[in-house]
Amino acid sequence: MAEDLRDKLGAQHLPLRDQVLAALRTAIIDGDYLPGERLTEDRLAEDFGVSRNPVREALRVAEAEGFVVILPRRGAVVASPSSGTITDMFAVRERLEALAARLAAERATAADVASLRALLDQGREATQRQDLARVAELNSTLHLRILQISGNPWLSSIAKSLYLHVQWVFRLGAAERAPHSWAEHIQLVDAIESGDGDRAERAALDHLDAASAAAYENAEGGYGTR
Amino acid sequence: MAEDLRDKLGAQHLPLRDQVLAALRTAIIDGDYLPGERLTEDRLAEDFGVSRNPVREALRVAEAEGFVVILPRRGAVVASPSSGTITDMFAVRERLEALAARLAAERATAADVASLRALLDQGREATQRQDLARVAELNSTLHLRILQISGNPWLSSIAKSLYLHVQWVFRLGAAERAPHSWAEHIQLVDAIESGDGDRAERAALDHLDAASAAAYENAEGGYGTR
DNA sequence: TAATTGTTCTTCGTATACACTTTGTCCGGA
DNA sequence: TCCGGACAAAGTGTATACGAAGAACAATTA
Helix, strand or coil: HHHHHHHHHHCCCCCCHHHHHHHHHHHCCCCCCCCCCCEEEHHHHHCCCCCHHHHHHHHHHHHHHEEEEECCEEEECCCCCCHHHHHHHHHHHHHHHHHHHHHHHHHHCCHHHHHHHHHHHHHHHHCCCCHHHHHHHHHHHCCCCCHHHHHHHHHHHHHHHHHHHHHCCCCHHHHHHHHHHHHHHHHHHHHHCCHHHHHHHHHHHHHHHHHHHHHHHHHHHCCCCC | HHHHHHHHHHCCCCHHHHHHHHHHHHHHHCCCCCCCCCEHHHHHHHCCCCCCCHHHHHHHHHHHHCCCEEEEECCEEEECCHHHHHHHHHHHHHHHHEEEHHHHHHHCEEEEEEEEHHHHHHHHHHCCCCCHHHHHHHHHHHHHHHHHHCHHHHHHHHHHHHHHHHHHHHCHHHHHHHHHHHHCCCCCHHHHHHCCCHHHHHHHHHHHHHHHHHHHHHHHCCCCCC
């Protein structure tokens, strides 16, 4: 009986560096660490209650992911997304999510479609309850689920990382728009279910156009021009 | 005069971890470390003549980039690209490079076009000299240059990383095909110069179709199905 | 004021230690 | 011969300490 427990614990073992990385990411996305803020190793180590080594490893990955900028011999600061990169991000995301929608349409099983429909149902429900946070969360889940259904690991991992950044930049306005985007989501899932790749791609593009327009508008007043 | 030197030296400073990462990447791409090979920290530290810390930091980034797989408490092994991921990689690359071509066409200055033409000239020359390695190198440079001209940092960084993986998987057959692809490159640069986004995108897609067909063929006999 | 110097903070890299897992080996028993 | 457990070896994960070097900032001096 003890072996079972140990096995599970062993498999479950998450290296501290990964926990730190996850915590760092969410702290940045949630705005606990603001763009431009300096992140000294000692401070992070203290914040997360670990030694400097795991922190350093997490920082390198966070840099590769674009969440922090590291200047040699000067340390890490939280990256500052500019409005220019917003346009750029959406340009890339448009292509990738369109591809994901097409692949998903071509490969989705009945079970896949059912899981998407279930998410739509939960979304409708949460919208009625005015639970915006939950709606936004389901929104994310839906997108990630479509990526997963696309069955392309490269696409999935790249788009996922991009999606995190989008959330970071637009964490302010995302919740308000979420309910509006739900109608577009239904279109998208319908298209995926139909198995028509062209139609799915079009639906994804329509959705992203609307999202980028709304997000951009929001960014004008929110994050500012720089 | 001294200030200039100091500034340059300061900026030039490459942390060991970055040097290790670069060396590790090229060692993997060049096949010095084969897929599935175990990479113990001590060994890498000795190979590169550094301590464990820089090696560990480089390994984490290499993992994020997909060059190695790290299993907790068991260490890192060189990733094994399967033929399935080849198709997936090209599917993503197609979209991204098409976007890059379009943006490049829309934004290229006269100087940009000139630099592309210069690369084409050098390529023609190297082809005549039968210097296949040089041709392959110029091939890479051309693609990266177009990404740079696109002016989209996200696109650039993602496509660059993808490009590295393509080189890794097809390092065997890339050199042979390089001369053939040159004609397609000329089409592409012509399209970029014309400023016609649609045309540039089409040229990029044509090029990638040919490249993926050739690469796939080569992989059948080379790397094998798994 | 402007240039220089000195101090302090921090990163970068090395080295060391140790707990804990995983893996491999060996050995006795069925 | 084959199996299962004890035991040893290898390697990772984490913490800690230390020195060198750079960067930032304050103090001092011309």
